[in-house]
Amino acid sequence: MAARLPGLGAVVAAPLVLLARAVDPPLRWWQRVAGQGGMAAVFLLPNLAIFGVFVLVPLALNLVYSTTAGTGILLGGRSFVGAAQYARLLECGDYLDALTCREDMFWTATANTFVFVVFQVTTMVAVATITALILNREIRGRGFFRAVFFFPVLLSPVVVGLIWRWILQRQGLLNLIMVSLGLDPEVWLNDRTYAFAATIGVSVWAHMGFYTLILLAGLQAIPKDLYEAAEMDGTPPARVFRRITLPLLGPNLAVVLVLALIRGVQIFDEVYVLTGGGPGTSTLYLTQYIYEVGFASVLRNPGLAAAASILMGLVLVVLTLCQLRLSRRGAARDAK
Template identity: 35%
Template sequence: MTTVVKPDVRVDRHVPTVRAGVAGRSKEASVALLMFAPAAVLIATFLIVPIGLTFVLAFTNARLVSPEPAQFVGVDNFVNLFTDDTFWASLRNTIIFTIVIVPFQSALALVLALLVNSRVRGTTFFRTVYFLPVVTSIVVVSMLWLFLYQKDGLINVLLSKAGIQGPDWLGDPHWALFAIILMSAWQAMGFHMIIWLAGLQTIPEELYEAAALDGATRWQQFAHITWPGLRQTRTFILITITIAAFGLFSQVNIMTQGGPINSTSTLVFQAVRSGFQQQQTGYASAISLVFFVLVLVVTLLQRFVTRDKEARR
């Protein structure tokens, strides 16, 4: 009698579960891509494509409005750029503005943050007042200070009452850039005050109480507790102020138009003026490319120096 051996057929009950999981993840991925699509289109339209066109147009003689097509000219735009006195004046003004505004504005913002961080009555009011210039349009602020800086403006009137002859703030090449630095620091320090304030509130209060019990002065508490505790905050603030300082444009465009005698012209202002007023799109792209490389190098260098100091500590 022959025995028939039936094959051992086992049904994997986990297969439907696995398939359902794969289908669910696929559906989630499709939904995520669908939600990301609008942002991707905007990023590509207003960021990736303009950057790519800048790299391409910098090596052409393209004009904003011209019946003739753009032609490849190699590095002619860069040769003309590096022999242009206006470019070197704009580069010098941009560097001076950045070197002065970074420590000046960050220090003022830190002082304000320390003041409003104290537990006294009225701090909410002062936080609002200090932050008000940030939410005000830079165009409105520039026009306001344009009137203040006039020869018979409020600033010179107050100086005259103190027996001081006020200068022609925006008409004198020696004072114009300083006037823009002063206005820019006043307008933007409220934003960085909030960042400093957020960093201050992350420092445990117990450290100050222990330091006070040990007899540490206010300055010693700041030097050994507050300043080290703001390490990450100050790195972020220095980088953001530096990038914003290199992009100086609106104040110059409204208040001085780069004058007098190119004493307030900046790289961004020169690029916009060359591209839209003079319609030299290729030349403006070359300026923008140099500006991009400069900001990239400065940011990486600043970040490297900051990390090196932190590592040594």
């Protein structure tokens, strides 16, 4: 796994080496004064300082913002309103109809995100599992095909969004295929249902390779002798799959499911570039709602955005705790 990147590495490293030499004498002095514990602090300081300023402080501030009102971002100009922002988000005439809610956009975004996550995660896990099972077979060029499915994972969301916007546009590739099959062309992204389906399809296309890899690693960890024993007993393949593959892949499937959920709830980049949340509000998801309320719209309301992000964060915390528990159980099983 060790590989050197010659040339470029050396050029980049040269000033760093000088820097490292320069900081040695003062650190040697500090080591004499403060001992090993002092050195631990020195090594931890840069990372923890950045953590603190850009993660921990914002976390605490988020609560402050969500309990204040005003259009400015500076805390001085904001007034304390208690739980009013939360109340505004959660106030609804009829919880089954987003349009009766005071903050109807929030409920539309929440409902959209929910439906999106249900369909996207199901499709994602199904497609990734099938692909992993196929890649786990003894086929020629397995490395190549594994790479094929992984390719879109590396692409930037903006590139993914633009690639598919180009394919789905009026004179695009998909309409060329439709016409050559004798079907009517369609302006896909102007149609609410098609646009919604497109956001699901495109995000599955972009991310399935990642989950395939995790599942493939899980499949390859299943001991070969189990399959050999089953083959000797003449067990039918469907039974082998149900009795050996599925139970042993279970923990990996669970991790993939939760990871896909966590990322699905936060979907933003590629959808924003692909549809911009439209047509209308048909592909408006939660992160875009937070972004627009907090930063993009004319009537900015950072407090409301903070409250909405805290509500989304609570869902994510629950999901993350599930994931930690699952992966710990997986680790405990591996250790046995």
